[in-house]
Amino acid sequence: MEELGWGAITLAIMKQFLPVWIALVVTFVASIRYKRRLGLYGKLFDSTIGMIGFAIVMFWVFTALFSDLVVTHDVLAQISQMKNKLPGTPTPDGMGWYLLGGDHLGRDVFSRVVEGSRVVIQIAPVATLFAFMVGVTLGLPAGYYGGRLDTGLSFLANLILAFPVILLFYLLVTPEIVETGLPQYLAIILFLFPIVFLLVLVNSRFYVVPEFRNKVMIAIAVIGGYLYLSLVGEVGTKVAVLPNSLDLIHVPGNILIVFVSVVFVNSPTVFRIVRGITLDIKTRDYVSAAQTRGERPWYIMLWEILPNARGPLIVDFCLRIGYTTILLGTLGFFGLGLSPESPDWGSTINAGRKLLTIAPHPAIVPALALMSLVLGLNLLADGLREESLKD
Amino acid sequence: MLKFLLRRLLTMVLTALCLTFIVFFLTNLPPNLEKLAKSEAGSRISDEEVQSWLNKNGHGSPLVVRYGEWLGVMPGWRLEENGVTTGRCIERGQDPETAPKFCGVLQGDWGFSSVFKDEVSTIIGTRLGLTGLLMFWVMVVMVPVSLIIGVLAGMREGSKLDRSLSTFSIASTATPEYVSGVILIAVFASSMVGLKWFKGTATSAMDNITFENFFLPVITIALYGIGYIARMTRASMTEVMTAQYIRTARLKGVSFGNVVMKHALRNALIAPFTVIMLQFPWLLNGVVIVETLFNYKGFGWTLVQAAGNNDIELLLGCSVVAVVVVLTTQLISDVGYVYLNPRIRIS
Numbered sequence: 128m129e130e131l132g133w134g135a136i137t138l139a140i141m142k143q144f145l146p147v148w149i150a151l152v153v154t155f156v157a158s159i160r161y162k163r164r165l166g167l168y169g170k171l172f173d174s175t176i177g178m179i180g181f182a183i184v185m186f187w188v189f190t191a192l193f194s195d196l197v198v199t200h201d202v203l204a205q206i207s208q209m210k211n212k213l214p215g216t217p218t219p220d221g222m223g224w225y226l227l228g229g230d231h232l233g234r235d236v237f238s239r240v241v242e243g244s245r246v247v248i249q250i251a252p253v254a255t256l257f258a259f260m261v262g263v264t265l266g267l268p269a270g271y272y273g274g275r276l277d278t279g280l281s282f283l284a285n286l287i288l289a290f291p292v293i294l295l296f297y298l299l300v301t302p303e304i305v306e307t308g309l310p311q312y313l314a315i316i317l318f319l320f321p322i323v324f325l326l327v328l329v330n331s332r333f334y335v336v337p338e339f340r341n342k343v344m345i346a347i348a349v350i351g352g353y354l355y356l357s358l359v360g361e362v363g364t365k366v367a368v369l370p371n372s373l374d375l376i377h378v379p380g381n382i383l384i385v386f387v388s389v390v391f392v393n394s395p396t397v398f399r400i401v402r403g404i405t406l407d408i409k410t411r412d413y414v415s416a417a418q419t420r421g422e423r424p425w426y427i428m429l430w431e432i433l434p435n436a437r438g439p440l441i442v443d444f445c446l447r448i449g450y451t452t453i454l455l456g457t458l459g460f461f462g463l464g465l466s467p468e469s470p471d472w473g474s475t476i477n478a479g480r481k482l483l484t485i486a487p488h489p490a491i492v493p494a495l496a497l498m499s500l501v502l503g504l505n506l507l508a509d510g511l512r513e514e515s516l517k518d
Numbered sequence: 519m520l521k522f523l524l525r526r527l528l529t530m531v532l533t534a535l536c537l538t539f540i541v542f543f544l545t546n547l548p549p550n551l552e553k554l555a556k557s558e559a560g561s562r563i564s565d566e567e568v569q570s571w572l573n574k575n576g577h578g579s580p581l582v583v584r585y586g587e588w589l590g591v592m593p594g595w596r597l598e599e600n601g602v603t604t605g606r607c608i609e610r611g612q613d614p615e616t617a618p619k620f621c622g623v624l625q626g627d628w629g630f631s632s633v634f635k636d637e638v639s640t641i642i643g644t645r646l647g648l649t650g651l652l653m654f655w656v657m658v659v660m661v662p663v664s665l666i667i668g669v670l671a672g673m674r675e676g677s678k679l680d681r682s683l684s685t686f687s688i689a690s691t692a693t694p695e696y697v698s699g700v701i702l703i704a705v706f707a708s709s710m711v712g713l714k715w716f717k718g719t720a721t722s723a724m725d726n727i728t729f730e731n732f733f734l735p736v737i738t739i740a741l742y743g744i745g746y747i748a749r750m751t752r753a754s755m756t757e758v759m760t761a762q763y764i765r766t767a768r769l770k771g772v773s774f775g776n777v778v779m780k781h782a783l784r785n786a787l788i789a790p791f792t793v794i795m796l797q798f799p800w801l802l803n804g805v806v807i808v809e810t811l812f813n814y815k816g817f818g819w820t821l822v823q824a825a826g827n828n829d830i831e832l833l834l835g836c837s838v839v840a841v842v843v844v845l846t847t848q849l850i851s852d853v854g855y856v857y858l859n860p861r862i863r864i865s
Contacts, residue, residue, distance in 0.1 A: 282529070286536055289848070291799060291840045293806045297825035298541065303549035453694045460696045460807065461822070476696055480811060484718045487704035494697040502692035509688065 131215030131224055139226055140237070146196050147189040154185060167441070170514040177510015183503025187496075190241055191248035199223055200235035202242045202470045209233040211486040230475070230489035231482055239470040240496050246471035247500065250382070251451040254389045255444060258451075261320040261390065262397025264327070267428040269398070270405025281402070284395035292392055293457065299388045300463040310384040314359045317390050322351040331425040358383075385464040389454050393447060400443055404436040411435075438515040442508050449504035456497050472497045519856070526852060530845045541837040542585050545830045551577050553828050558632065574599075576606050588629075588834070590622020623838060629831030633823060638835040641820065646839065648724055649805055649816035652735060656801065660740040660747070661794060667744065668751020668790065673778050675756045684752065690745030695807040699738040703811075706734065720814035735812045739804040743797055747790055754789040758782045788858045795851030799844040 131139065141148075162169035171177040190197060200223070208219050209229035214236075217224050227237040269277040287295075299310055325347050333340035361383075408414065409432060417427045458464050459473020467474060472493035479490030555571045556563065563571070572578055576587070576595040586592030587606060594606030607621035621627040628638035671683035693701075707718035716734045723731040758764065759782055767777050806818030813819075817836070824832040 282533070286533055289533055289537060289799070289841060289844045291802050291806075291837075291844065293803055294541075294821065294825070294837055294840060297822075298544045301825070301828075303553060303828070304544060304547065306549045307547050309544075309547075449692065456694060456696060457803075457807065461810070473696070476700055480696075480700060483700060483703050484708045487700075487708045490700045491704050494700045498693050498697050501694075502689055505688050505692050 130213075130217065131226075133215075136215045136224075136226055139224065143197050143199060143226070143237075144190070146193040147186060150189040150193070151182065151185055155182070167511070167515060170517075171507075171510055174510040174513050176506050177514065180503045180506025180508070180510055183499055184507055187244050187500045187503070188248055191245040194241050194245050197241045198235075198238040199226060200238045202234065202239050203468060204235075205233045207233050209235075211482065211489070213486075214488055227492050228486070228488045230479060231486075236475075236489050236492050239475055240472070240492050243470040243472045243475060243493060244496065244500075246465070246469065247452055247455060247497075250386060250389070250455060251448050254386050255393065255448045255451050257317065257321060257386075257390045258393035258397050258447070259440070259444060260324045261317060261394040263401050263433065264320050264324045265394075266398040266401025267405055267432065268424075270402040271409055271424060271428050271432070273406075277402070280398070284398045287391070287395045288399075292454070293461070295392060296388055296458055296461070296463055299391070300384055300458065305381075305384060310387050311359060313391060314383060314387045317387060317394075318355055318359055322347065322355060325351065327425055328429050331423065331429050334423070334426070381464050381466060385455065385458055388458075388464070389451055392454060393451060397443070397447070400439070401436070404439060405432055408432045408435055442512045442515065445504050445508035445511060449501040449508075452497065452501050452504070522856070523853065526849055530849055534841055534845055537841045538589070538834070538838060539585055541834060541841075542588060543581060545833055546577070546581065546584065550828055550830060554632070554830060557828070574604075586622075588622050590620050590624035590627070592622075593619045594621050623835075628835045631824070631829055631832040633827045633829040633832065638832050641832065642817070642835050642839060645815070645817045645820045648814070649809070649818065651727065652732075652739070652805065652809075652814065652816060653801065655732065655736045656739045656743075659736055660743045663740070664744040664747035665751055665787070665790060667748040669755055669778070669783065669786065671748065672752040672755025672786070673759060673774075673782070675759065680752075683748070687745035687748040687752070690741050691749070692745075693742060695738050695742055695804045696811060698741050699734070699808060699811045702734050702738060718812070720812040724815060735808050735814060738811075739801065739808050742804060743801065747793055747797065750793040751786065751790045755782065755786040758786040761785075788855070791858060792851045792855045795847050795854065798847040799840075802840060802843065 158165065158169065159172050162172045171181060200218075206218060206229070209216065209225055210233045211231060212225060212229040212233075214226065214228040215224055216228065225235050225237065227235075227240070230236055230239070265280055269280045298304060299313075304310070326344055329343050329347065330340060333343065405428070413435075414427060414431055417431050422431075455471065456473035456476070459469075459471050459475070460477045462474065462477055465471055465474055467478070475493040476490050476497075479487075479493070483490055551572055552568055554577075555568045559567070559571045569578075574597065576597070577584065579587075579595060583592060587594050596603055596605035596608070605617065607619065607627075608617040618625070626639065628642070630636070631638050631641055634641055667683050667687065671680045671687075674680060703718045706713050706716045708714075715730075717731045718734070720731050720735045722728075723735075764777060764781055767781050768774070772781070802818070805816065806821055808814070809816050809818035810822055817839070820832070821836045821840070823829070824836055
C-alpha cells in the first residue's frame with residue numbers, strides 16, 4: 128500500500144462522508160422546495176450567509192448521526208507503528224489508511240474527530256436548551272414583577288457572572304468536589320426547571336378547561352418526574368433514588384457533571400437577556416389589553432410576552448450553542464470532566480498540543496472542526512437575525 | 519451621581535464577600551482538607567490522625583469562623599499544647615504575646631502556598647506583573663485594530679468592505695483561544711510547515727520579551743476579542759450613521775471622511791467603551807488558556823496550578839484577585855457609561 132497524496136486524501140475523506148452528503152442534499156432540496164410554507168426556517172434559505180451556516184451546522188449534525196458509517200477505524204484502537212504518522216499513511220495490516228494521520232498513541236485522527244462530533248452534538252444543544260428553560264422561568268417573573276424578586280435574582284445572576292468561568296469549572300469538576308455530590312445536588316435544582324416550566328406553561332393556558340389540564344399535567348408530572356429521577360440519580364453515587372432496574376437513563380457521572388456546569392454557567396446570561404426583553408415588552412399595548420381582560424400573570428408572561436420575544440431568543444439560542452461548544456472544548460482542553468480517552472475535540476486538542484511543533488495534525492484537525500461548527504452556528508444566527516428583522 | 523456610585527460600591531463589596539465565601543466553602547470541603555492533611559502529614563495516616571491534624575492546624579472550627587479568620591475579621595485561632603502556644607497568626611519561633619490578634623486577607627496576610635512553598639502574596643504579586651505585561655500588549659493590539667475594523671465596516675453598511683470585515687469578525691469570534699493558538703503555533707512555529715517565524719512557547723518571555731517569543735500569545739488572545747469588539751463598534755457605528763444629524767452634515771456638504779471622523783466617531787465609541795471594559799473578566803479566561811498553552815508562568819498559569827494541586831490558600835488568593843478585577847471593571851464600565859453618555863448623565 129502506498130502513501131496517499133493530498134488529493135487522494137481529500138477524495139477518500141469525501142467518499143467517507145458520503146451518507147452525510149446525501150442527507151445534506153436531501154435536506155436542502157426539500158427545504159428549498161417548500162420554503163414558503165416553513166415560516167422562519169424557510170426564510171433562512173433566502174439568505175446566503177444563513178444557508179452557509181445552516182449547511183455547516185447540519186454537516187456536523189449528520190456526521191454525528193452517521194458517525195458509525197463514517198469512521199474508518201475504532202476510535203480507541205492503538206497501532207503503535209502509527210504514532211504521529213502523517214496524513215495518508217497506510218496501516219501496517221494493509222487494510223486501509225489513516226486518512227488524517229495518527230495521534231501520539233497511534234489512534235486514527237480522522238475517526239476520532241468524527242466520533243468527537245457526537246459528544247458535542249449530544250451535549251451542546253440540550254445543555255443550551257436547559258439553560259434557556261432556567262433563564263426563561265426565572266427571567267420572565269423577574270422582568271414582569273420587578274421589585275424585590277428582580278433585585279434578588281439579578282444579584283444572584285451577577286454573582287455567577289462575576290465568577291471567572293475557568294475557576295468555576297475547576298471548583299465544580301475536580302474529583303474532590305464530585306466526591307461530595309455537589310454537582311449532583313446542582314443537577315437536582317437545575318433539572319427541576321424544565322418540568323416546572325412545562326407545568327406552568329400548560330396550567331396557564333388550559334386553566335379554564337380543568338379536566339384537560341389535569342390530564343396533561345399529570346402526564347407531564349409522571350413522565351417528566353420519571354425522566355428527572357432517572358437522570359439525576361445514579362446507583363452508587365450520593366443521589367440514588369431509583370433502583371438500577373428502573374433507572375432508564377444512564378448518564379456517565381462525568382458527563383452529567385460537565386452538563387450541569389455548562390448549564391450553570393449559561394443560565395445567568397439567558398436570565399439577563401429574557402429579563403431585559405420582558406422589561407421592554409411588558410409596556411406594550413397588547414400586554415395592557417391582556418391585563419385589562421383579567422388574564423393571570425403567568426398567562427401574560429408565557430403566552431403574550433414569550434412568543435413576542437422569540438426572535439432575539441432564537442438568534443441567541445444559536446449563538447449560545449456555539450458558546451457552549453467553546454465551553455465544552457475549554458473543559459476538555461484543561462482535562463476536566465470528560466475522560467482522557469474520550470474523543471471529544473477539546474480533549475483531543477489538549478492531548479495533541481504537547482507535540483505541536485513536531486506533529487501538529489492531531490491537534491489541528493479537531494481545532495478546525497470545532498472552529499467550523501462554531502462558525503456555522505454564528506453564521507446561522509446572523510442569517511436568522513437578518514431574516515427575522517425583515518418582518 | 520454620588521448616591522449611584524455609593525450603591526454600586528456597596529453591591530460590589532457584598533458580591534465580593536459572597537463570591538469569596540463560595541470559593542472558601544468549595545475549597546474547604548472535607549475531601550479537600552483530607553487531601554491537604556495527607557499531603558502535609560504523610561499519605562498513609564489514618565482517619566483519626568487526619569482529624570487530629572486538621573484540629574491542630576485550625577481546620578476544625580466551623581466554616582463561618584474559619585472564613586472570618588481567613589478574611590481577618592475574626593481573631594486567629596490559638597492552641598496551647600504542652601505549654602507551647604501555636605496559632606494562625608503566630609509564626610514559628612515567635613512569642614505568642616507579640617503576635618497580632620487578627621491576620622487575614624484584610625491585614626495583608628494571604629497565607630502560604632503549599633505547592634510553591636512561598637508566601638501567596640509574593641507569588642501573586644510577581645505572577646500578576648507578568649500577566650499585566652501580557653494584558654498590556656493585548657490591549658495595545660486589540661483595541662485600535664478592533665475599533666478600526668468596526669468603524670470601517672460600519673460607516674458604509676452593506677458595502678463589500680463591510681461584508682468582508684464582518685465575515686472576518688464572525689470568524690474571529692468563532693475561534694476560541696485554544697483553537698487559534700494551536701493553529702498559529704502549527705503554522706508559524708512548527709517544523710512541519712517550516713515557517714518558524716515565532717517561538718511556540720513564551721517561557722523565555724518571562725525574562726526578556728522579544729517580538730519572536732511574545733507575538734503569538736498576544737495575537738492569540740487579541741484575535742478572539744477583536745471580533746466581538748469590532749461587531750459592537752460596527753453596530754453602534756451603523757446606528758449613528760443613520761442618525762438625522764449625520765444626514766444634515768452630509769447635505770450641508772461636509773465630506774464623508776470629515777463626517778465620519780468629526781461627527782460620527784465620538785458618539786459611536788460610547789458603546790464599545792463599555793464592551794471593552796466588560797471584556798476584562800473574559801480576557802482572564804483567555805489569559806488562563808494562553809498561558810497554559812504557551813507555558814508562560816503568569817497569573818492564569820498559577821491559577822491552574824493551584825486548582826490542579828489542591829493548593830487551597832493560593833487558589834483563594836487567586837480568586838480574590840480575579841473577583842476584584844471583574845467587579846472593578848464592571849464598576850468602571852458602569853460609571854464610564856453614565857459619564858460618557860450625556861442622555862443618562864443629565865437625568
